[in-house]
Amino acid sequence: MEIKIRKIGSDEQEYIEIGCHKTDERINEIVRFLRSRQGTVDGTKEDIQYQIPLTDIFYIESVDDRTFIYLEKDCYESRRRLCEFEGILSSRSFVRISKSVIVDLMKVVAIRPALNGRFLCRLTNGEEVMISRKYVPDFKEKLKG
């Protein structure tokens, strides 16, 4: 595979583009590596600590003073509090949707109404998370960028 590096002006946004015949495991591995360089957080599962790429996170939930990081199928526990995550991730595609949940908008497929002025976000893995009435304006604001 040929590797090309092209210098661009400081006013342009940096990017990486991969030209390939098909998206196979080799390409996925490169993409995973690149994504891991975009930021990770610590998470533990069965007493083993892992570095979780931010791009793999679906949502983060706080339950009884414990914080859990949910990926497509896995769940990890974190020592950080939800408000810390909110501070770290607010500049990215993450948004607080209730007192206990922060969700990555990149993993949301659709939004539908729930009871009592609340809404449900359907995620790409089929899970649903609730948007509280209080956080609906923030959610709308985030979508507008």
Add this chain to the structure above:
Amino acid sequence: MREHIKESLSSFFIITALINIAMFVLGTIYRPEQRFGYEVFIYPPLNAALSCIPHLVMFSKKELTIKQVIIRKTIQLVLIIAIMLAFIMGDSGFDAKVAAGISVSVVIIFIAVHIIQWYLDLRTAEKMTEDLKTYLAKSETSV
């Protein structure tokens, strides 16, 4: 609290409109010859305001579960019926036939209010989904 007040206000105006419609329909059917003075204009907003008082049972600092919402909504409906019966039949005395009519009207309006609010939420959800698609498309090009 702010969301709670906004929702109560939204309910108030929807209920006022629906009571007007209910008065028109029921009046046309049962008492087409009846004539009223200007005081009749105060009854729909007054009834709507009274109907909004039981909305306080929905207030909670914690996020309610679906089950809790359904239970509280049921309590709210029972309280609205009780208030309406007391307000309308307080002077004239209890009449089972009239009470049944009032209760059925309240239930119909209660359901209609929720259908309208759900429809408004559906429109909001559709708009948010559209905005989400735009957001994702923008993010895809910038990642």
